[in-house]
Amino acid sequence: MKSEAIASPWGGGASPFAMGSKKLGMWLFIVSDSLTFSALLIAYSYSRLNSPNWPRPFPFNPSIIFATVMTVVLLASSLTMVMGVSAASRGNRGAAVKWVLATMLGGLLFIGLHLREWFHLIGEGLRPFSNHWGSPLFGAVFFGVTGLHMTHVAIGVIYLGIISLGFGRGKFSAEDVEVSGLYWHFVDLVWMFVFPMVYIMSISPR
């Protein structure tokens, strides 16, 4: 009973886009999550364009250099993830688990650096609803956008922890590792928009 219609992706017989439902589900999640971040970044641009006294509080040295290091750490964790995924697809469980653990370390380092930066800015008087530099919306935008991103990184670290544990014990398949990789790369991708828009566009004028 394998007629052409049933076997077609739209007939429900085959898997749409020739991929597993977990992977397709993750892609759908990524699409919806990218719209969440788009909305936040558009709201940020809207507020900024609208405020005559939008602050640009980040001196190139040290703020931007610090944020650049954070960016490279996150990018490096994406590279280790991609190595983990390809090790997993080759069936090399041990190597895959090690690469994923390295990715988690990268994520933790990113969170650590980011929190350090947060506490530094809080020390300088930045609050979600006020600051000494200009429009009070700056704090809302800064903590809102980077906070949501940091939450994604933290959830990613937990997610990867579960995946690496399960994959090491043979409970999860290589596809599960690949799906978690998609999530991790997406978090990296979001930062590629947050970094220029929130940091580089806010370098203090010389």
Add this chain to the structure above:
Amino acid sequence: MSDHGYEQSAHPPVTAKTFVWVWIFLVGLTGIEVFLGYIQLEAKLMLTILLGLSVIKAGLIMSWFMHLKYERRSLTFWLVPAVLFCVGMMMAYFFWDSIRLGQFRLR
């Protein structure tokens, strides 16, 4: 191997070297962004270039790291326009208002 999921074997193997090259490109583009911030171009020009670079970086990450290059083309043609359409709607309906409000204030 059965636990490889769907179509794994159909993908052409991507070597570690390719991934490292993509990564070097990503870091290089980040370097250009930081340099632009250092020389401080005029805001509109800088934003345009920065967003252009970000889109290129997003494309690199999606194509190689997220493997979209080796999935069915139809997936890309389904996902990317969906996102662009929704972002376009947000821009078209809400964003221009911010410029209008700015003009009100100036008067």
